[in-house]
Amino acid sequence: MARIVVLSDIHLSPTHGFFWENWCVAREFADGAKADAVIVNGDLAINGPDSDAEIAFAATALGNLRARVMALPGNHDVGDEPPGQDPDQIINADRLARWDGSFATDRWVLDAGDWRLVGVNAQLFGSGLAREQSQDQWLDEQLSAAGRPTALFLHKPVFLEGPIDDVLSPSCMVPSARARLLDRLDRSDVRLIVSGHLHQHRDRTFGGQRHLWVPAVAFAAAQARGGDGRCGVTVLDFSQNNVEVTIERPRELVSHDLAAIKGHGRYQFLRDMPPSPPPHAG
Ligand SMILES: [Fe+2]
Numbered sequence: 001m002a003r004i005v006v007l008s009d010i011h012l013s014p015t016h017g018f019f020w021e022n023w024c025v026a027r028e029f030a031d032g033a034k035a036d037a038v039i040v041n042g043d044l045a046i047n048g049p050d051s052d053a054e055i056a057f058a059a060t061a062l063g064n065l066r067a068r069v070m071a072l073p074g075n076h077d078v079g080d081e082p083p084g085q086d087p088d089q090i091i092n093a094d095r096l097a098r099w100d101g102s103f104a105t106d107r108w109v110l111d112a113g114d115w116r117l118v119g120v121n122a123q124l125f126g127s128g129l130a131r132e133q134s135q136d137q138w139l140d141e142q143l144s145a146a147g148r149p150t151a152l153f154l155h156k157p158v159f160l161e162g163p164i165d166d167v168l169s170p171s172c173m174v175p176s177a178r179a180r181l182l183d184r185l186d187r188s189d190v191r192l193i194v195s196g197h198l199h200q201h202r203d204r205t206f207g208g209q210r211h212l213w214v215p216a217v218a219f220a221a222a223q224a225r226g227g228d229g230r231c232g233v234t235v236l237d238f239s240q241n242n243v244e245v246t247i248e249r250p251r252e253l254v255s256h257d258l259a260a261i262k263g264h265g266r267y268q269f270l271r272d273m274p275p276s277p278p279p280h281a282g
């Protein structure tokens with residue numbers, strides 16, 4: 001038996017501290033959960049693609065968690081794969097280097113009881129960067145060597161409604177990369193795929209693969225995709241052939257309304273807003 005806590009979409013910033021209190025609630029929950037590890041599944045920052053300070057701030061915050069921490073980048077950390085939701089923040093080598101400077105790696109393997117957990121950088125899929133190819137090769141090696149039930153963690157969902165969707169949307173992986181990844185997964189023993197990004201909890205199984213969308217820590221879903229958009233934290237208890245999923249919503253966790261924070265259209269991005277640093281951050 002192994003317990004993993006998943007915190008996703010924490011969206012921290014030293015200058016725009018709207019979600020700092022939610023982070024403190026999530027951190028306290030994780031510290032008390034007797035977890036073997038905490039996975040932080042992307043969107044650690046708000047303006048990570050253009051700010052050294054934000055990525056460093058998120059790294060410091062994660063360093064204060066009691067358990068071992070495994071972090072993965074999201075579009076708010078290293079930028080989006082093209083075409084992306086913001087043409088000014090497309091993933092590139094400099095943005096990856098900034099992440100590497102604070103987190104050392106954007107992909108990892110972790111054993112949890114009888115399961116193997118594999119974390120990848122979702123933003124590389126469809127990016128055309130050299131690191132996309134090396135990650136593909138690495139993933140092939142990890143999946144063929146696993147020899148046990150495997151769970152894949154990545155920031156973005158692989159698809160929205162179904163594996164054969166050809167929808168091009170910044171809400172999920174681009175179709176060309178998706179087809180290649182699903183082909184890989186079908187040849188492996190990947191039973192669980194855990195993603196964030198859409199800020200909602202949804203749990204659906206397609207074929208032998210369970211696609212779990214975990215809720216955000218920072219703010220509620222802006223758009224319903226068939227899930228529960230309230231903020232939350234996720235507990236995964238891995239046993240021999242099974243994984244038990246529990247979504248916890250500590251009372252103090254506030255499901256912030258992003259549109260209201262941005263003044264209902266007054267600001268396009270949170271980073272454009274006047275500074276509002278977190279209280280007592282550290
Ligand atoms: Fe997010």
Ligand SMILES: [Fe+2]
Nearest residue numbers: 043074075197
């Ligand atoms: Fe995201």
